[in-house]
Amino acid sequence: MSSEFISKVDKEARRKAANILRDKFLNLVEQLKKGEPLVMEIPMRTLSNAIYDEKRKLLLLGEKKLRRNFLDLNEAKRFMQTVLMASIIYDALVSDEYPTIRDLYYRGKHSLLLKSIEGNKIVSEENTWDEQKESDSVIVDIEVFTSLLREEMLILSKEKGKVVGNLRIRSGNDVIDLSKTGHGAYAIEPTPDLIDFIDVDAEFVLVVEKDAVFQQLHRAGFWKQYKSILITSAGQPDRATRRFVRRLNEELKLPVYILTDADPYGWYIFSVFRIGSISLSYESERLATPDAKFLGVSMGDIFGNSRKKPYLSEAERKNYIIKAKDADIKRAEEIKNYEWFKTKAWQEEINTFLQRKAKLEIEAMASKGLKFLAFQYIPEKITNKDYIA
Amino acid sequence: MSSEFISKVDKEARRKAANILRDKFLNLVEQLKKGEPLVMEIPMRTLSNAIYDEKRKLLLLGEKKLRRNFLDLNEAKRFMQTVLMASIIYDALVSDEYPTIRDLYYRGKHSLLLKSIEGNKIVSEENTWDEQKESDSVIVDIEVFTSLLREEMLILSKEKGKVVGNLRIRSGNDVIDLSKTGHGAYAIEPTPDLIDFIDVDAEFVLVVEKDAVFQQLHRAGFWKQYKSILITSAGQPDRATRRFVRRLNEELKLPVYILTDADPYGWYIFSVFRIGSISLSYESERLATPDAKFLGVSMGDIFGNSRKKPYLSEAERKNYIIKAKDADIKRAEEIKNYEWFKTKAWQEEINTFLQRKAKLEIEAMASKGLKFLAFQYIPEKITNKDYIA
Incomplete structure (x- = not known):
């Protein structure tokens, strides 16, 4: 070599x-x-x-x-x-x-x-x-x-995670400024423990399940407007993305918010970030971020609840909601029984889902205007602590 | 906004x-x-x-x-x-x-x-x-x-393509040096026509189907050793990766080599880069790279042919070859009839596959040593023009 x-x-x-x-x-x-x-x-x-x-x-x-x-x-x-x-x-x-x-x-x-x-x-x-x-x-x-x-x-793997934001890192022999990636992004390396954080000027980390929504928020300047680090897992997170998020939380003390679709698959993505995957519990100690918060999309955002009004009108619900499939219902019932979903807030979330049989994609929120998603919905929820821990 | x-x-x-x-x-x-x-x-x-x-x-x-x-x-x-x-x-x-x-x-x-x-x-x-x-x-x-x-x-989409190499680009308001990405890579933007190429010091472009193999070649310094631009499509290429590759070929006059598994799925990936996808022929004029070459893995690499010795020994073939499934055979027979696969070289390639019913993954080549893959197999094939056009 x-x-x-x-x-x-x-x-x-x-x-x-x-x-x-x-x-x-x-x-x-x-x-x-x-x-x-x-x-x-x-x-x-x-x-x-x-x-x-x-x-x-x-x-x-x-x-x-x-x-x-x-x-x-x-x-x-x-x-x-x-x-x-x-x-x-x-x-x-x-x-x-x-x-x-x-x-x-x-x-x-x-x-x-x-x-x-x-x-x-x-x-x-x-x-x-x-x-x-x-x-x-x-x-x-x-x-x-x-x-x-x-x-x-030094066993490498496929890696889907991307990041942009006010952070400079050292990786390999290079210093990389993650706020200078243009319209593109930095693709995280498969060995994130070898990254050095040099300096950071961010107040939180936003992890978006969907790559396309990440692209939208990035392009609209979300992380510049709200000093933050924006990450996508591009679906089910891989190990490197999970470890990178954990390090941002643990070492840089940044709060981590996770934004997924409102459905059991989205909850599971959150769960993998926060708790770890069931089949690989040995790695959780290093890869999980127990402090991560589920920012949404929540059932309360869709239907409202005793504490707040919904973000969607009746007409929007009619057009945007996707009917839950049997597999979704089954998955929700499984998740309901996981130890770490047995909090009041999660049980309420899952019960509402089971009652309404309704799913919603983040893209439905983006379709109300990127301005709405980036500069109202997300920051408002963070400010109001309107998330599930 | x-x-x-x-x-x-x-x-x-x-x-x-x-x-x-x-x-x-x-x-x-x-x-x-x-x-x-x-x-x-x-x-x-x-x-x-x-x-x-x-x-x-x-x-x-x-x-x-x-x-x-x-x-x-x-x-x-x-x-x-x-x-x-x-x-x-x-x-x-x-x-x-x-x-x-x-x-x-x-x-x-x-x-x-x-x-x-x-x-x-x-x-x-x-x-x-x-x-x-x-x-x-x-x-x-x-x-x-x-x-x-x-x-x-300005319609955005999910984007999987990554790039590293001796190239500086302007994207958005930033200038990005793609040779300074550490162990990570640059994730291509969904609108690659908005990228400016500033300067380039590369002799060819190598596109690797698999993200994990891209990570290996990157980490081993392949693109530094052989002045080049290394790209992965992470499977079936999306539009942005295809457009980016086309622009490198057309505007920077760089030859493009595509490295996939030796199977009909790999050939189809090559075909999408080179010709375009059948269902979306309207976009080929902008997205396809008619000059792209299929570097391998070829049937000749596995079994040898009248012109060269195989890269694999009998024992390696025994351990590495995957038996083709019925679906692979069917796919190969379809591809054999595509207008643009009706060249002598491609017909020989496909016929050998149909005869041997054998597939091979790039990883099998990497398992012979990254040194072999990066510093013998790939450069030797490029130097000897041992590819299918």
């Missing part, structure tokens, strides 16, 4: 990750030397070990651990997969490679042949793995085993 | 588009004044009027026109929709709005009521439109009627 083009930040990150990975797996060599059976103790990633921490408002991995024993026939293959993957990742780290999880799947995919003692006959043949979900699962095992996120091991 | 935050470029673009739109529709007023029947003549967008221009290597709209007559019962609704949409777009232009096509759907969605002469009874009720596909179709009519692309009317 032409290593002169690789940033110093990356080189340092590699060195750190390689050391941790090596130390953790050298334990196995120690076990061997002592004649002990080879065993890895890995935190369990089952639903029963995903615990919602009321106080920290995070979905965390519990204390339960599984023992992966090389001499157990049921676990030998998974043991082999784990060590194989760790060695591939280690090789990638020390060779200045930037694999993706798809790469890692390919890199490790081959057949192990058991030959007869004479060496001329294949007695048995076993694939390391067949499907990517097997190798992905092993990567997660290595993450929880080493407490290194994949990004820290 | 806080118009001080809106770029001058946008203001000028608005003024131009509003004038063209107004002039075109003022013709209808002229017809009325003269007592003529109201008729719009709009280029037909049927498959039979999408013509492949051999010489320019573009899919273009033919000469056929349809007459939309207000007094024809079958056309009155569509006539009304067209005029309604034009007036909404015009209003948006002069009010500094940046609608999306979803917005425009909502903005125009309402019921027209026909009341009795006494005015106290609703005799008939008709919705302007019910589904977005109706309003979208009318937007396209307006595009071909006025020869204004939606982007020129």
Whole structure:
């Protein structure tokens, strides 16, 4: 690799990750030397070990651990997969490679042949793995085993998040002024922990689910008018966008408001930002933003409630509301039972939805005029603290 | 709108588009004044009027026109929709709005009521439109009627394309150095015609289908090593990415190489960049890059051919190749019949695929080492002109 083009930040990150990975797996060599059976103790990633921490408002991995024993026939293959993957990742780290999880799947995919003692006959043949979900699962095992996120091991991924606003960052060898991106935006890197925040002149962070609405708000100068940082997750947020938002909140102490469609899918996007995803609770501690607020669009914005008038007229409701589908209703009923949606405000929100069977897209608000969306609806709701926490 | 935050470029673009739109529709007023029947003549967008221009290597709209007559019962609704949409777009232009096509759907969605002469009874009720596909179709009519692309009317959209490389551009009020984006990238604006190219120090453009592979090549310093501009379409390219690539080719005279998976979906992505999409041939003249080359991954890279050795060993083929599904075979047979795939090289490519029934992802090449992908495979193929034009 032409290593002169690789940033110093990356080189340092590699060195750190390689050391941790090596130390953790050298334990196995120690076990061997002592004649002990080879065993890895890995935190369990089952639903029963995903615990919602009321106080920290995070979905965390519990204390339960599984023992992966090389001499157990049921676990030998998974043991082999784990060590194989760790060695591939280690090789990638020390060779200045930037694999993706798809790469890692390919890199490790081959057949192990058991030959007869004479060496001329294949007695048995076993694939390391067949499907990517097997190798992905092993990567997660290595993450929880080493407490290194994949990004820290320089494993890259597709990245959809974009940002603009009054913030200067250092990424790689460059300083980037996120207020000087013209009509375009800055596409967040897949390893947001390697970003340095240099200076910021913003009062809050607004995260918009939809890329097209982000484009509109950006173009209209929203973040200039209300000193802020504007982000889009372009749908379901990826890891890097979540980590970036968390860092803005935690390190720069900026409040985070999330704007999605008014439907269970939008609530779930909010939930992933705020709490973490159920299947990946081990990463929540680093990726979730427990302080994030759901700015809207809320059922109260559409129908009004005891505390406020609706933003929509009767005629607008008639034209804009989309009837909820059965799948939406089912999803809402599931979400209603999530631990972290069991607050008064959320139960009221979800109940109103179930009663009215009505969804609304952010674009319906934009169609009332971008002026309305950018310079009335959003700032008014922030000022009035009209959000769901 | 806080118009001080809106770029001058946008203001000028608005003024131009509003004038063209107004002039075109003022013709209808002229017809009325003269007592003529109201008729719009709009280029037909049927498959039979999408013509492949051999010489320019573009899919273009033919000469056929349809007459939309207000007094024809079958056309009155569509006539009304067209005029309604034009007036909404015009209003948006002069009010500094940046609608999306979803917005425009909502903005125009309402019921027209026909009341009795006494005015106290609703005799008939008709919705302007019910589904977005109706309003979208009318937007396209307006595009071909006025020869204004939606982007020129400041209609924004979701945008996935990213770019890095030795290029400085002016976008909005800012000058952006695309070689100074750190580990992140520049997210292309939805209106790439408003970008000014300031200076460039690059020898070619490499477009990568997959965002994750883009991240890898970027991080490894590919575009620094081989003075180039690196772009990802993140899957099927959107309009802005296509227009941006076309402008790099046409205005900066840079050769464009496209790197996709070796499968019919990848070929189609190439085809959209090079020729245009069948359903939207009216836009090809502006968005397509007839000079774009398919760099790979090709069947020859996998299996070799009479002219070269394969890049993969027998063992690698065994581990990396994905068996083509029935849908892939069907797609390949369709593509084989497209006019612009009827060259010797493409027919050989597609026939090999149909014979071998084998697909390959770019990631399989990356798994042979990023060094191999970035610093051997890609540059070697460019140097040897080992691509399909």
